[in-house]
Amino acid sequence: xxxxxxxxxxxxxxxxxxxxxxxxxxxxxxxxxxxxxxxxxxxxxxxxxxxxxxxxxxxxxxxxxxxxxxxxxxxxxxxxxxxxxxxxxxxxxxxxxxxxxxxxxxxxxxxxxxxx
Amino acid sequence: xxxxxxxxxxxxxxxxxxxxxxxxxxxxxxxxxxxxxxxxxxxxxxxxxxxxxxxxxxxxxxxxxxxxxxxxxxxxxxxxxxxxxxxxxxxxxxxxxxxxxxxxxxxxxxxx
Numbered sequence: 001x002x003x004x005x006x007x008x009x010x011x012x013x014x015x016x017x018x019x020x021x022x023x024x025x026x027x028x029x030x031x032x033x034x035x036x037x038x039x040x041x042x043x044x045x046x047x048x049x050x051x052x053x054x055x056x057x058x059x060x061x062x063x064x065x066x067x068x069x070x071x072x073x074x075x076x077x078x079x080x081x082x083x084x085x086x087x088x089x090x091x092x093x094x095x096x097x098x099x100x101x102x103x104x105x106x107x108x109x110x111x112x113x114x115x116x
Numbered sequence: 117x118x119x120x121x122x123x124x125x126x127x128x129x130x131x132x133x134x135x136x137x138x139x140x141x142x143x144x145x146x147x148x149x150x151x152x153x154x155x156x157x158x159x160x161x162x163x164x165x166x167x168x169x170x171x172x173x174x175x176x177x178x179x180x181x182x183x184x185x186x187x188x189x190x191x192x193x194x195x196x197x198x199x200x201x202x203x204x205x206x207x208x209x210x211x212x213x214x215x216x217x218x219x220x221x222x223x224x225x226x227x228x
Contacts (some may be wrong), residue, residue: 004159032214043203044160044218093159097214105216107152107159 002028004096006108013084014116021079021111023094029074030096034105035067038091050077084115118142118206125223134191136222138204141185146209149180149187154201154221164189165207191224199226 003026013019023033032051036044048064050056050071058064068080077096081088091112095105122138140149148167152160164171166178166187177190191198201221208215 006159034216036218043220046215046217049214091157095159095216104162104165107161110157110159112157 002026002096002098002106004030004094004106004108006092006094006111008111009109010112010114012114012116015085016083018080018082019084019113021081021092021094021113023077023079023096023108025075025096025098025106028096028098028106030077030098031074032097033071033077034095034097035069035077035079036093036095038093038110040091044093047079081113084113086115089113089115118144118147118208119217120204120206120219122202122204122219122222124220125225127225127227128194129227130195131193134194134198134224134226136189136191136202136204136224137186138189139186140204140206143184143206144208147206148209149178149184150205150207150216151176151178151189152203152205152218154203160203160218163202194224194226196226196228198224200224 005024007022035047038044047062048056048058050069052074056069071077091110093110095107118140120140128134150165151163154160164176164178168180171178179188203221
């Protein structure tokens with residue numbers, strides 16, 4: 001199957017700083033990438049969907065100015081958490097769909113964000 | 117998108133067959149049923165997908181009755197490494213398969 005990587009795998013930052021998380025499709029072209037957030041013992045919640053070269057579509061309740069998403073190429077999407085606060089601490093997971101992979105999303109390993 | 121309902125948790129022992137049932141009463145014609153597995157602190161992993169009747173791959177089988185209002189994921193002879201959360205999702209052609217809505221999932225605990 002196709003491989004999706006995330007970097008970093010974990011990050012600790014101070015409140016008020018910004019953090020960038022990268023999501024890469026390693027062996028396929030990701031026409032669409034998705035960002036999810038998962039709190040402990042809870043399910044994944046879709047934050048936004050991004051298509052290469054287009055603006056991301058955010059789910060209801062997700063602040064687009066706080067969670068900046070850039071999908072500049074067919075293999076890279078970034079999520080920037082701006083002015084992070086402790087309540088933003090969570091597990092962030094990206095996934096990707098690509099040409100030739102009908103119906104299946106490939107998930108990255110996730111990034112654990114801790115805001116102090 | 118159709119909402120899914122599945123048991124919160126299940127317990128089993130090594131070597132047993134585990135069947136996890138999911139209900140999706142409002143499933144639409146263009147919807148597919150998809151199951152994902154997630155280990156702690158990892159991203160979900162695709163297990164199997166089906167539309168109707170039975171689908172089998174190297175890790176699981178998926179049974180879907182004619183009315184498609186439910187589905188059953190069958191894991192043959194589970195091992196300790198199958199301890200994970202299993203999510204049943206409805207993936208819709210109507211959204212271009214662009215949106216997955218994760219429910220609560222079923223926490224499977226496999227004991228020795």
